[in-house]
Amino acid sequence: GFMKAAGRRGIPSCFVVDGEAKVAWVGHTMWLDTVLPDVMSGKYEASALGEKVKAGEKAQKAVFEKMQSDPKAAITAWEAFEKDYPGPGKIMESIKYMLYTQAEQFDKLFAFMGKQADEAIVAKDTMKLNEIAWMLVDPESQIQKPDLALALKAAEKANEFSKGEDPAIMDTLARVYWVKGDKTKAAETQAKAVELANKNEKYKAMAAELEERLKQYKGK
Template identity: 40%
Template sequence: MKMQLTAAVLAALAMTATPALAQMDNAQDTIKEQAKKKLGVGDKAPALTDVTWIQGDKVTEFESGQVYVLDFWATWCGPCVASIPHINEMHNEYKDKGVNIIGVAIWPNDRMTPTKDFVESKGDDMAYRIAADVEGKTADAYMKASGQNGIPTAMVIDQEGKIAWIGHPMDGLDEVVEMVHEGKFDALAYDAKKKALEAKAKPLMDQLNTAYRAQDWSKIADISEKLMALDAKKFSNLAMLRYQALNHIDAGAASAYGKELIRGQFAKDAQGLNSIAWGIVDPDAGNDIADMDLGLAMEAAERACELTKWEDASIIDTLARVVFNKGDIKKAIQLQTKAVDIAPAEDKEQLMPALEEYKAALSSM
């Protein structure tokens, strides 16, 4: 369920090394590359006919003058679930402004939480329209046709019913939707701007990868800061890397930066807060409890739980570990029990070892 921080950092490096690549194996092609696909930027979007509508009014055609954002996802997809708060926030911001958010569930499997059950459990935290693919036809019409092979993938449809953008919902979607909504989006200009940023970032990313392989934490902290200065949003995932680097060279500076993150950049980002907390208490990282900034971890984990209304098992699991490390074993057991109880069926097994560990610790007292 959770990667070690080191693994997460490596994933971050892989993603930001070429910012055109969206997270979790989902590529945003260049305009020319997309032109080679059956469906690409500038093409008319296929009608959403082969879907079952689970929530919200049906969209039988893309109405002229309206903007549509299709978020292709699945309940079994961790990054998809992690992006839901962001998508829902966008829905709440634009729902009365001619921008329609539609979550399109695709690629189901036998072990996943049923889409309808998942959506109902989210309530107002997933208030936008939801449609489920029928026999893979919508996935073929959009994902396969446009050469996309990973989720989450977002597609923005402009006021003329044409595909304006294809990418990862956490990598540029906000900026694109704002520009499309205002009638200011130019796909070619956007692509040129993106490539210019890549050109500036590439040498720094090469240096960062070299520094990471050498475990040169001072350089990692410095280069990460420079990349975030280039584009704070695009390189926001490097904040955790910089925090980890500072932790290696100056615990006080790391603590100060961590507080800056959880009260600023990650203040409303439950997953970012969870990453900070888990990075501190991850038992696989090999850190001594005495060296952990448990106060920072507690603040981050509790805030993440509040943001998710205590309904995210993975985040409650993090808080339980923080509480356990602080010595409140009974409270840790209560929290971990709740995490197991509310976790999707496919995740319960991964949460049980921690619960058994906490119970064993209590019985040995």
């Protein structure tokens, strides 16, 4: 089919067809927003589209290379990439968690996480909210002085949207209470998480780990 004719094996692959039913560009879906306006204008050269994407890939590569040696330079490279290639930038934006943490630019990190949490609240995305809260209170996290108000907001909303029936989310909420210094609430919430995990076959595998944390919160 199309893939074989275009010599492409990787997925996702995207074929952009112009107004004359000619294939204008073939490539990764991430770069669709980069080439589509030119194709839709009707004034484009296929080779120029390819060069435009190559330049984007080069800018993307520069971000990853700088991450290895100079986190602050990586942020500068990322901000330029995001400005020049907003479509791919949006798709890749979760890279900011790592960029800001590595560079210890925690104000930028918390602002980004807050924006992500607000979007997740609108979408009622419990998994995303739980992930944000856990990143802030994970005992293995490299985040210094985490934004606990944001962690609490994300964990409470995740618990509300899951109707208090997801032990993994309750485990996160209990951890937030614990880090905030509310040991009583941490133990109460963790006890509910353990009870839910033991009741539901889907979560039984995590029950032992939850019980260990409950012992910690109870001071045993």
